[in-house]
């Protein structure tokens with residue numbers, strides 16, 4: 001029976017599928033396995049199911065002589081050294097589509113919560129400060145009718161754009177080149193132009209060497225005064241220190257962050273001292289159904305490769 005090493009408990013549906021034809025070892029820790037444990041875990045493994053919190057480096061891959069597939073439990077896979085895997089003929093897979101709509105919902109939740117100051121309102125009521133209705137209490141910008149700028153227009157960015165139609169928003173997007181098929185959904189703009197025109201900016205680009213630090217001090221300065229920034233993609237796309245400065249100075253109205261740099265964000269991080277910065281722990285895809293779909297997708301990818309078939313969601317040519 002092929003051996004599968006799974007780096008954390010994932011929803012049962014995926015584990016059950018794997019267990020039908022494989023010998024499973026599942027790391028049971030509440031935190032990700034460390035480097036030593038990963039090195040041990042992959043030694044005999046034919047398949048590895050990894051999480052975005054696991055650094056699957058060249059060293060780990062080299063320690064896995066039988067490994068045929070790395071099935072990453074995420075749509076992003078910057079945690080895996082794909083080049084090193086490809087060199088050894090190891091297939092790397094991800095979980096596209098499974099989480100698109102759920103993540104788009106969450107980007108909207110952050111956009112609305114940040115603009116309309118929902119966490120501050122909750123805090124205000126809980127602190128016993130709600131004494132009367134106030135004409136100027138907790139005001140924020142309107143979302144409806146505003147201009148939304150999407151940095152990236154893949155599956156999730158497009159799903160966010162579709163929702164914007166219901167809010168009567170004008171939607172701009174930036175990708176390296178325009179997507180003609182998106183013309184009914186959003187209008188292409190250069191990144192600097194998009195930042196200067198959007199009331200809300202939502203990040204939907206993968207983390208690559210080109211997008212690391214993309215939203216830096218210069219680009220934050222280009223944003224409209226009072227704009228709102230939302231990030232459900234990857235933390236390092238936004239420079240955390242520059243973002244703190246822009247929020248602290250009141251240049252931006254607010255930010256809603258599902259992802260941060262570093263991750264997890266330490267409790268004493270300056271961003272957490274700001275009332276206009278909402279931070280949640282990377283949960284945009286955290287619905288029951290989506291996390292189960294991701295688990296099944298991972299299992300199917302691993303099983304396909306173990307059977308000698310093409311993986312439905314390979315990201316490399318191995």
Ligand code: DGY
Pocket residue numbers: 052073074075076077099233285
């Ligand atoms: C992903 O899949 O890349 C998300 O960040 C977690 O679901």
